[in-house]
Amino acid sequence: xxxxxxxxxxxxxxxxxxxxxxxxxxxxxxxxxxxxxxxxxxxxxxxxxxxxxxxxxxxxxxxxxxxxxxxxxxxxxxxxxxxxxxxxxxxxxxxxxxxxxxxxxxxxxxxxxxxxxxxxxxxxxxxxxxxxxxxxxxxxxxxxxxxxxxxxxxxxxxxxxxxxxxxxxxxxxxxxxxxxxxxxxxxxxxxxxxxxxxxxxxxxxxxxxxxxxxxxxxxxxxxxxxxxxxxxxxxxxxxxxxxxxxxxxxxxxxxxxxxxxxxxxxxxxxxxxxxxxxxxxxxxxxxxxxxxxxxxxxxxxxxxxxxxxxxxxxxxxxxxxxxxxxxxxxxxxxxxxxxxxxxxxxxxx
Amino acid sequence: xxxxxxxxxxxxxxxxxxxxxxxxxxxxxxxxxxxxxxxxxxxxxxxxxxxxxxxxxxxxxxxxxxxxxxxxxxxxxxxxxxxxxxxxxxxxxxxxxxxxxxxxxxxxxxxxxxxxxxxxxxxxxxxxxxxxxxxxxxxxxxxxxxxxxxxxxxxxxxxxxxxxxxxxxxxxxxxxxxxxxxxxxxxxxxxxxxxxxxxxxxxxxxxxxxxxxxxxxxxxxxxxxxxxxxxxxxxxxxxxxxxxxxxxxxxxxxxxxxxxxxxxxxxxxxxxxxxxxxxxxxxxxxxxxxxxxxxxxxxxxxxxxxxxxxxxxxxxxxxxxxxxxxxxxxxxxxxxxxxxxxxxxxxxxxxxxxxxxxxxxxxxxxxxxxxxxxxxxxxxxxxxxxxxxxxxxxxxxxxxxxxxxxxxxxxxxxxxxxxxxxxxxxxxxxxxxxxxxxxxxxxxxxxxxxxxxxxxxxxxxxxxxxxxxxxxxxxxxxxxxxxxxxxxxxxxxxxxxxxxxxxxxxxxxxxxxxxxxxxxxxxxxxxxxxxxxxxxxxxxxxxxxxxxxxxxxxxxxxxxxxxxxxxxxxxxxxxxxxxxxxxxxxxxxxxxxxxxxxxxxxxxxxxxxxxxxxxxxxxxxxxxxxxxxxxxxxxx
Numbered sequence: 001x002x003x004x005x006x007x008x009x010x011x012x013x014x015x016x017x018x019x020x021x022x023x024x025x026x027x028x029x030x031x032x033x034x035x036x037x038x039x040x041x042x043x044x045x046x047x048x049x050x051x052x053x054x055x056x057x058x059x060x061x062x063x064x065x066x067x068x069x070x071x072x073x074x075x076x077x078x079x080x081x082x083x084x085x086x087x088x089x090x091x092x093x094x095x096x097x098x099x100x101x102x103x104x105x106x107x108x109x110x111x112x113x114x115x116x117x118x119x120x121x122x123x124x125x126x127x128x129x130x131x132x133x134x135x136x137x138x139x140x141x142x143x144x145x146x147x148x149x150x151x152x153x154x155x156x157x158x159x160x161x162x163x164x165x166x167x168x169x170x171x172x173x174x175x176x177x178x179x180x181x182x183x184x185x186x187x188x189x190x191x192x193x194x195x196x197x198x199x200x201x202x203x204x205x206x207x208x209x210x211x212x213x214x215x216x217x218x219x220x221x222x223x224x225x226x227x228x229x230x231x232x233x234x235x236x237x238x239x240x241x242x243x244x245x246x247x248x249x250x251x252x253x254x255x256x257x258x259x260x261x262x263x264x265x266x267x268x269x270x271x272x273x274x275x276x277x278x279x280x281x282x283x284x285x286x287x288x289x290x291x292x293x294x295x296x297x298x299x300x301x302x303x304x305x306x307x308x309x310x311x312x313x314x315x316x317x318x319x320x321x322x323x324x325x326x327x328x329x330x331x332x333x334x335x336x337x338x339x340x341x342x343x344x345x346x347x348x349x
Numbered sequence: 350x351x352x353x354x355x356x357x358x359x360x361x362x363x364x365x366x367x368x369x370x371x372x373x374x375x376x377x378x379x380x381x382x383x384x385x386x387x388x389x390x391x392x393x394x395x396x397x398x399x400x401x402x403x404x405x406x407x408x409x410x411x412x413x414x415x416x417x418x419x420x421x422x423x424x425x426x427x428x429x430x431x432x433x434x435x436x437x438x439x440x441x442x443x444x445x446x447x448x449x450x451x452x453x454x455x456x457x458x459x460x461x462x463x464x465x466x467x468x469x470x471x472x473x474x475x476x477x478x479x480x481x482x483x484x485x486x487x488x489x490x491x492x493x494x495x496x497x498x499x500x501x502x503x504x505x506x507x508x509x510x511x512x513x514x515x516x517x518x519x520x521x522x523x524x525x526x527x528x529x530x531x532x533x534x535x536x537x538x539x540x541x542x543x544x545x546x547x548x549x550x551x552x553x554x555x556x557x558x559x560x561x562x563x564x565x566x567x568x569x570x571x572x573x574x575x576x577x578x579x580x581x582x583x584x585x586x587x588x589x590x591x592x593x594x595x596x597x598x599x600x601x602x603x604x605x606x607x608x609x610x611x612x613x614x615x616x617x618x619x620x621x622x623x624x625x626x627x628x629x630x631x632x633x634x635x636x637x638x639x640x641x642x643x644x645x646x647x648x649x650x651x652x653x654x655x656x657x658x659x660x661x662x663x664x665x666x667x668x669x670x671x672x673x674x675x676x677x678x679x680x681x682x683x684x685x686x687x688x689x690x691x692x693x694x695x696x697x698x699x700x701x702x703x704x705x706x707x708x709x710x711x712x713x714x715x716x717x718x719x720x721x722x723x724x725x726x727x728x729x730x731x732x733x734x735x736x737x738x739x740x741x742x743x744x745x746x747x748x749x750x751x752x753x754x755x756x757x758x759x760x761x762x763x764x765x766x767x768x769x770x771x772x773x774x775x776x777x778x779x780x781x782x783x784x785x786x787x788x789x790x791x792x793x794x795x796x797x798x799x800x801x802x803x804x805x806x807x808x809x810x811x812x813x814x815x816x817x818x819x820x821x822x823x824x825x826x827x828x829x830x831x832x833x834x835x836x837x838x839x840x841x842x843x844x845x846x847x848x849x850x851x852x853x854x855x856x857x858x859x860x861x862x863x864x865x866x867x868x869x870x871x872x873x874x875x876x877x878x879x880x881x882x883x884x885x886x887x888x889x890x891x892x893x894x895x896x897x898x899x900x901x902x903x904x905x906x907x908x909x910x911x912x913x914x915x916x917x918x919x920x921x922x923x924x925x926x927x928x929x930x931x932x933x934x935x936x937x938x939x940x941x942x943x944x945x946x947x948x949x950x951x952x953x954x955x956x957x958x959x960x961x962x963x964x965x966x967x968x969x970x971x972x973x974x975x976x977x978x979x980x981x982x983x984x985x
Contacts, residue, residue, distance in 0.1 A: 052968075316827060318922050
């Protein structure tokens with residue numbers, strides 16, 4: 001019997017070892033910025049199907065970093081895969097891709113105001129008037145037209161392909177379609193596809209240089225042996241014209257095209273970060289910023305201070321690091337820790 | 350650290366030695382079930398120093414209506430990473446990945462050549478009489494994949510058992526039902542057995558999402574299959590057998606919590622055919638066995654059109670066992686396999702030829718009560734050398750009531766077909782991948798408590814310490830716009846496992862207890878990423894702590910069981926900034942095997958998650974609260 005007691009005693013000791021398994025103390029930032037001043041939103045995609053997307057906020061004046069402001073303000077997680085955000089009519093629209101919804105939150109309190117649902121795999125939201133917006137979609141082969149007054153979907157414009165970035169150009173919206181060769185032009189008055197232009201495969205990102213000049217980055221398709229390309233196109237009186245073409249080498253995969261405030265320099269990520277003048281006639285050979293073991297993923301331009309914000313997502317299953325670089329010479333200016341898979345930065349100046 | 354623990358264990362062990370009565374018998378908690386005639390794989394004899402756990406037959410019986418994943422998660426030290434009822438379930442040992450777990454059926458590894466892992470939810474418990482768990486690496490015998498450990502599914506030939514039939518029907522919560530029909534016939538020379546099963550269910554259970562009740566959607570499943578075993582004892586020297594296992598499964602994949610329901614669906618089909626000829630002499634045995642293993646997986650959801658993947662493997666072994674002198678055992682074997690796989694994501698059908706030679710030598714010293722065994726295995730894949738791996742094991746029984754074992758070995762895992770050949774717009778395989786390789790060691794002390802005067806109490810304690818180091822760990826990383834696997838990190842695992850069994854027998858009843866405890870530290874030691882915060886951190890989804898306690902009683906034909914499983918926190922991010930809380934699950938089982946003349950009527954009721962724990966095994970995958978399962982069975 002003694003032995004049995006001894007055995008049970010050992011059992012108890014073992015059970016008490018459970019205390020070794022306490023979760024680490026993670027101090028969540030429960031304070032919210034009292035009011036929204038000049039600041040930067042950090043969009044963290046989170047892991048696919050893990051529901052750990054988050055929106056962080058940097059109070060530039062207060063020099064403070066606030067993590068996961070949506071969860072702190074609303075007491076629930078934001079959702080699955082935060083894709084993009086936009087500020088429309090002084091409200092923040094957060095596009096939650098894999099939750100198929102857009103969360104609308106108050107700009108000051110971050111409290112949830114409303115939700116746009118009924119979307120399949122939303123990517124970006126673009127206001128086209130004070131009460132109308134377009135939403136692009138990965139799988140729905142459409143552009144959803146949203147009535148901003150009641151946050152309902154009025155109709156869907158069929159596109160037959162994945163729709164991604166959108167730019168308002170006069171009475172038209174230009175749309176990239178990463179699964180195709182095309183840029184679509186939609187007439188905002190009729191909500192109908194009016195024009196399209198065929199470029200290289202995988203129209204990924206678009207930037208506007210002036211009223212009629214656009215830059216488009218195509219990521220190509222390696223399995224189809226189509227190289228990536230950078231295009232300068234002229235869109236005038238509803239007609240497209242390719243004005244310049246740059247072709248990347250066969251194994252190169254550039255993405256995230258950006259244009260600076262003065263509309264003089266283009267930037268993209270191709271493992272390293274590249275910069276090119278809009279007047280250059282060849283693609284740059286050497287990067288502006290070397291990745292140096294970093295896994296660059298998200299990139300945005302702070303046009304006020306002419307700085308590049310670039311995220312290093314490491315192995316995708318840990319917190320990202322965000323780097324600030326001078327957009328002119330690529331010199332490092334700062335570094336901070338952000339959330340899981342930081343996808344984008346939004347500057348609210 | 351390992352040494353300290355050894356010392357501590359030693360001290361504990363010494364304290365127990367006061368009243369030794371010789372006993373080396375294993376505790377068999379369930380005496381009611383007749384032991385079956387197992388034709389164990391001869392290779393088992395060469396796994397010297399490897400810790401093996403036989404899952405008790407009663408535990409297998411009460412999980413008849415469930416999968417092997419349910420058996421292992423409750424009664425072994427394996428962590429089962431399950432996506433919910435019937436959903437994908439993979440197994441990790443001692444901090445290893447699912448790809449480092451071998452699963453063996455008639456000596457053939459069932460790990461998918463494409464995925465490198467096996468879905469334990471697709472292994473119905475009702476098909477197997479025995480489930481064995483081997484902790485630690487046996488790569489020097491089984492080759493690639495047997496890194497963390499192996500799960501062995503066994504059936505034996507019951508010659509002279511006559512005609513037997515069994516029919517069971519199970520039903521339970523969420524409209525889960527299953528019918529199982531087993532028939533077997535055994536005479537002096539032959540044994541035939543056929544088992545048919547067909548589980549189905551809706552699984553639309555309610556779970557809590559941020560405090561609110563929510564109903565699971567798109568969770569239906571349907572499965573059916575058969576296992577047919579045929580044995581023929583030609584004469585005293587020759588035995589042949591044939592085994593056929595055909596199975597089909599159609600599962601809806603429920604959405605992750607807070608994501609849109611994509612109406613995902615997966616179909617898994619498999620055909621496994623194996624044959625064996627055994628030629629047995631006193632000093633020599635030849636085993637010649639071959640298998641054809643085919644599988645097909647088809648997936649579709651509203652966003653993606655149907656994609657499918659097929660693989661076929663032909664695998665053959667020639668095993669020679671020599672017993673030249675007393676206490677000397679030699680094994681010399683060869684294994685050839687040809688695998689072909691095709692997937693919508695491969696540019697073309699891919700082939701792999703593998704040839705392996707492996708040999709073992711074991712000496713048993715009666716004087717020193719010591720067994721020593723060395724194993725070596727060399728493999729050539731598509732004409733290229735794979736690592737030569739060896740192992741050395743000892744078992745020492747020179748101290749009364751103790752069995753001490755030690756094993757040191759090298760192990761490896763070859764890249765899977767997907768890791769090598771995947772090729773679509775989002776992901777690309779890497780044909781330059783090296784095998785994951787490393788080494789491990791373990792020390793196990795088994796102590797059998799001396800029997801009391803009346804031989805009522807049988808108890809034993811097994812404790813193991815292990816250490817494993819793996820280099821060139823393969824991980825998918827995304828860079829330059831697409832995902833690709835790379836040999837990026839080094840991992841280290843070490844831990845302590847304890848197992849205690851107590852059995853207290855009375856006149857026609859008994860009480861028993863089984864306790865399992867596993868503390869493990871598995872960390873990433875080196876990474877190619879700069880500023881990687883995962884260094885030194887616990888690997889995602891490997892719990893640092895897991896234990897289970899099973900208490901049971903048999904009173905005549907009636908039994909009552911309580912199983913309690915604790916699973917510690919699992920980090921979900923590699924920098925350990927995100928995790929899932931620990932959970933404790935309580936499960937009750939009651940049942941009875943009533944014998945009326947020659948017929949045995951049985952019933953079993955399982956109350957799972959009895960304390961209504963709200964938990965997640967995998968982030969955002971809903972699991973059911975308290976649920977029930979009832980099985981009725983008739984056996985002639």
